[in-house]
Amino acid sequence: MSPVxxxxxxxxxxxxxxKSVSAKSKASAYDPLExxxxxxxxxxxxxxxxxxxxxxLHKSAWELTVATILSAQCTDVRVNMVTPVLFAKYPTVQxxxxxxxxxxxxxxxxxxxxxxxxxxxxxxxxxxxxxxGGKVPDTMEELLTLPGVARKTxxxxxxxxxxxxxxxxxxxxxxRISRRLELTKSDTxxxxxxxxxxxxxxxxxxxxxxxxxxHGRKLCFARKPNCVECPLENICHAADKTWxxxxxxxxxxx
Ligand code: SF4
Numbered sequence: 252m253s254p255v256x257x258x259x260x261x262x263x264x265x266x267x268x269x270k271s272v273s274a275k276s277k278a279s280a281y282d283p284l285e286x287x288x289x290x291x292x293x294x295x296x297x298x299x300x301x302x303x304x305x306x307x308l309h310k311s312a313w314e315l316t317v318a319t320i321l322s323a324q325c326t327d328v329r330v331n332m333v334t335p336v337l338f339a340k341y342p343t344v345q346x347x348x349x350x351x352x353x354x355x356x357x358x359x360x361x362x363x364x365x366x367x368x369x370x371x372x373x374x375x376x377x378x379x380x381x382x383x384g385g386k387v388p389d390t391m392e393e394l395l396t397l398p399g400v401a402r403k404t405x406x407x408x409x410x411x412x413x414x415x416x417x418x419x420x421x422x423x424x425x426x427r428i429s430r431r432l433e434l435t436k437s438d439t440x441x442x443x444x445x446x447x448x449x450x451x452x453x454x455x456x457x458x459x460x461x462x463x464x465x466h467g468r469k470l471c472f473a474r475k476p477n478c479v480e481c482p483l484e485n486i487c488h489a490a491d492k493t494w495x496x497x498x499x500x501x502x503x504x505x
Pocket of ligand 1: 477
């Protein structure tokens with residue numbers, strides 16, 4: 252091999268090395284939690300879903316508690332078909348407290364897991380009546396004493412009814428979208444909530460969860476998200492995007 256060719260080969264291999272080093276350092280420099288990126292996500296969600304409201308129909312803290320219990324493993328649309336009839340039949344928390352769970356089952360059957368849900372709703376009603384004078388309590392600690400109420404339901408009631416940002420609601424949409432957007436790598440709702448509480452400013456906790464829930468309903472579907480229409484597209488690197496103008500991160504899984 253001529254010295255010229257050898258030199259050229261060395262130079263080209265050096266350039267390949269440099270490129271790969273610079274690609275590597277670019278990848279390692281990427282921080283999905285960089286405050287500027289998080290602020291941009293929040294800004295675009297605000298622009299797309301201004302003043303978002305809770306997707307579950309309700310007229311009181313009690314109705315919202317029931318609707319949220321029924322929404323486990325069920326769509327909000329289905330819950331919203333069931334609850335108006337239910338609350339017309341049993342208008343007060345005392346009406347629910349007077350039922351046996353079996354009496355409630357036929358009315359909530361279509362929301363799935365209806366036996367457990369009936370037990371939770373009747374149990375929660377009895378506790379609200381016996382321990383809280385018929386009023387749904389407004390603290391996390393007290394809400395968690397109600398049967399069938401875990402952090403997600405408590406956060407929904409505290410945020411959407413009482414306007415208290417104590418935590419972040421992590422439902423199936425928030426779980427999926429926060430992982431796609433690399434705001435968390437965790438895989439349990441409890442850990443994801445803690446991660447989001449660190450990354451999202453507290454004054455946005457209530458709104459942010461509503462916005463991700465609406466985003467999940469409108470565009471960022473569990474299967475085949477509508478990325479081509481998504482306002483977050485060029486800052487989203489989700490592994491399962493259906494269309495992308497930016498690089499895909501294989502670990503950004505829903
Ligand atoms: S670009 Fe696609 S995957 Fe990413 S947030 Fe938008 S809809 Fe979801």
